[in-house]
Amino acid sequence: MAVREILKMGDERLLRVAQPVTAFNTPELQALLKDLDDTMLAANGAGLAAPQIGVDLQVVVFGSGEINPRYPDAPVVPYTELINPVLTPLGDEEEEDWKGCLSVPGLRGVVPRFKRLRYQGFDPKGNPIDRAVEGFHARVVQHECDHLVGVLYPMRVRDFSRFGYAEVLFPGLAVDDD
Numbered sequence: 001m002a003v004r005e006i007l008k009m010g011d012e013r014l015l016r017v018a019q020p021v022t023a024f025n026t027p028e029l030q031a032l033l034k035d036l037d038d039t040m041l042a043a044n045g046a047g048l049a050a051p052q053i054g055v056d057l058q059v060v061v062f063g064s065g066e067i068n069p070r071y072p073d074a075p076v077v078p079y080t081e082l083i084n085p086v087l088t089p090l091g092d093e094e095e096e097d098w099k100g101c102l103s104v105p106g107l108r109g110v111v112p113r114f115k116r117l118r119y120q121g122f123d124p125k126g127n128p129i130d131r132a133v134e135g136f137h138a139r140v141v142q143h144e145c146d147h148l149v150g151v152l153y154p155m156r157v158r159d160f161s162r163f164g165y166a167e168v169l170f171p172g173l174a175v176d177d178d
C-alpha cells in the first residue's frame with residue numbers, strides 16, 4: 001500500500017492508550033498491516049506499532065525472519081503480526097541492552113526489559129497467538145507493545161549517562177537514522 005510517515009517523540013498521538021481491534025480479517029485491517037510492513041521495511045526497523053503511523057489501534061508488527069542490518073548480531077525473530085496483545089513476564093529477571101526507536105531518530109539508550117515473557121494475542125484472521133520467548137525476541141515485543149500504552153523507550157531509561165546520540169556513542173559504526 002504505502003510507506004507512511006513515522007510520528008516522532010513529542011507528537012501526542014504517541015502517548016495514547018490504543019484501542020483494541022474488534023473486527024478481524026477485514027480489508028481495513030489488511031491495509032493497515034500492509035502499511036505497517038511497508039513502513040517498517042523502508043526504515044529497516046525491527047518492529048513497528050500502529051500508533052507510530054498515527055493509527056489508534058492495538059496492532060504491532062515485528063521480526064523479519066532474516067538478519068536485520070540494524071541488529072546484525074541479534075537472533076532472528078519470526079515475522080509476526082500481533083493484535084490486542086497481552087504480555088506476562090515469566091519471572092523477575094531483567095536484561096539491559098541498547099535500544100533505539102524509529103520515533104526517536106538518532107538516539108540510543110540502555111533500557112531494562114524482562115528477560116522472559118509470554119505474549120498472547122491474535123493474528124489478522126483472529127487466530128490466537130500464544131508464545132513464550134526470551135532475549136532479543138522478548139525485548140522487541142516489550143518495546144512494540146509499550147507503544148500501545150503510550151510509552152516510548154526513553155521513559156524507561158534509568159541511567160541517563162547511557163542515553164545519547166548513536167553517532168557519538170558508537171563512532172565509526174554505520175548507524176541508520178532510526
Ligand code: NI
Nearest residue numbers: 100101102103
Ligand atoms: Ni519504537
